Amino acid sequence: GESVGLHLPTLSVQEGDNSIINCAYSNSASDYFIWYKQESGKGPQFIIDIRSNMDKRQGQRVTVLLNKTVKHLSLQIAATQPGDSAVYFCAERRSNYKLTFGKGTLLTVNP
């Protein structure tokens, strides 16, 4: 079964608020994690990644936090915009380099 799962299947926020999307993983051997964004009718788009030897990584308006103790990954989006509305997937990479994706969280940004 899936070892990567999402706590919340849907998230609705107001424009300008910060969004936090969570993800749990169960394989402690996973060494690399990625967040993808998928807009309707498009393929997943890489947002940000983090290696297991880090606990935080920042990009443009996005931050990924990794808590290996509780096997938890989160994606924070600052000042959420309508264009951020999409499904967000976390993915983990195991030693065989295969990516395993979570089910996804639908983020809706209300104007």
Next chain:
Amino acid sequence: DSGVTQTPKHLITATGQRVTLRCSPRSGDLSVYWYQQSLDQGLQFLIQYYNGEERAKGNILERFSAQQFPDLHSELNLSSLELGDSALYFCASSVGVGEEQYFGPGTRLTVT
């Protein structure tokens, strides 16, 4: 635009038929990955090729096969199609093995 191209964009076919989906990776990428995305199963890894060789296999049915050609483009062949094979099929590419993957726009397959 990720630089990964897939054709066709849409495909409608009947049960029992065979189809071929095509993917061209980003320039310089040696790895190609195939994924199936359906509403009930999410994004499922099917198979990976690196520089023409099969590298990793996921939940790929025996009715499905793939290959990567010398020019690095890849094809996914789906045969004896069933209604349950209706899904979005994505191709992704990366420079090597294990780096971030760039996804194509997908092929929507409908089996009637």
